[in-house]
Amino acid sequence: MxxxxxxxxxxxxxxxxxxxxxxxxxxxxxxxxxxxxxxxxxxxxxxxxxxxxNASRSPRTVAEHLADLGVAAEEADVVTSAQAAARLAVDRVGPGTPVVCLGADGLREALHEVGLTPVDVADEAAAIVTGYGPEVRWSEIMRAAVRIRDGLPWIASNTDLTFPASFGIAPGHGVQVEMLRRFSGVDPAVAGKPxxxxxxxxxxxxxxxxxxxxxxxxxxxxxxxxxxxxxxxxxxxxxxxxxxxxxxxxxxxxxxxxxxxxxxHGEHRAPESTAAGYTLGGWHATAADGALEVVGEGDPDDWWRVVATTAWAHLDGTGTPVRLSGVQAPTR
Known part of the structure; x- marks a missing residue:
């Protein structure tokens, strides 16, 4: 809760x-x-x-984007899955070691930063690190798949199945990871969330x-x-x-x-249990017969909190999510 x-x-x-x-x-x-x-x-x-x-963009690029949006940010304030993957790699193989880099410039920069030597997929290497890279060629992915299957240690920056592109929600690095996993039978060490x-x-x-x-x-x-x-x-x-x-x-x-x-900003209060459901800040929610019902008025944030708590209690007790027919969140 x-x-x-x-x-x-x-x-x-x-x-x-x-x-x-x-x-x-x-x-x-x-x-x-x-x-x-x-x-x-x-x-x-x-x-x-x-x-x-996102392992494709460097921290510098991300910080510049944030600054353009009015959000104060320095390069040191940005941490990417590429940097976390590079840390996993250097801890495994040691600095100065060649590793295959299958990804974009952000991943290559992260590997250089920790003292590793990024190399191409056909070169001698102690490990392979993969990340989102729209310019990665299929021939490189095929070669990487074979090397992973044959035992080259593999670190993946993330397993996100989708990526927000200018033309819509597109396949992310996780799609490539799933393909490599299915072909090789190998699960990578994963750096990114979760x-x-x-x-x-x-x-x-x-x-x-x-x-x-x-x-x-x-x-x-x-x-x-x-x-x-x-x-x-x-x-x-x-x-x-x-x-x-x-x-x-x-x-x-x-x-x-x-x-x-x-x-x-401001305090956070957890909803309180009542005989029929949960209440918070003027809102009262119940899940009688599995249908969520919310009455009252107050802060919209409290509406979301009382709804979530009521729904989770019902899910834990019955194994079934609440029905949401007719439930509408309040506007500001």
Missing amino acids: LGSSEVALCRAYDLAMLDLDGVVYVGGDAIEGAAEHLAAARAAGMRLAFVTN ARPLLDETVRRVGGRRPLMVGDRLDTDIEGARAAGLDSLLVLTGVTGLSELVAAGEGLRPTYLARDLSGL
Whole structure:
């Protein structure tokens, strides 16, 4: 169930690890209010780290994009799955070692940064590191598949099945990973969310004794935070909607919930159990006969919190998600 905090999250936690797409921006545009909310959190003493599973762009490129959107960010504030994958590789084979780089420039730069020598897929190497790369040729993927099958240690930057492109939701690196896995019978070591290495690399680089993961995806951001033993804030500006939220199993549930990054400010209260359901801030929700019903009025964030708590209690008790017929979230 949801957690409570009597103080603003930007004061209760000293580091916000922020996913990017769906949290800070959508496509090429900043989410309304994101820059202001992040500036206020930083002014309150919270460190900000921008964490992305995208292994194709360098931290410098990401920081420049954020600055263009009005979000203050330095290169050192950005941590990518390419950097986490490079850390896994150098810990395994040692600096100065040649490794196959099957990906874009962001992955190659990350390998250089830790002292590894990126080489082509046909060259002698101690491991292979893969990441999203739109220019990677099929002939290179075929050669990589054979080398992985024949025993070359494999590290994947992430397993994201989709990637937000200018022309729509496109296949991500996870599609390539699945193909290589099926052909070779080998599971890679994975660096990106929901695996733990990316979050560990973020804390190592940026610091922070009490980090908070902030994301919009249950199956990467929130699941990754839980795997790392970290608290999390789910914002509803990205891919998670009402139907996904109410069906979330135990391992996909956030500590806190808010519509957007304003959730970093102000207290968070958990809904209270009643004889018939849950109540919070003027809202009361029940799941009688499996149908969700919400009555009352108040802060829209409290509506989402009471709905999530009621739905999760029903799911845990019955094994079946609540029915949402006619349920509409309140507007601002």
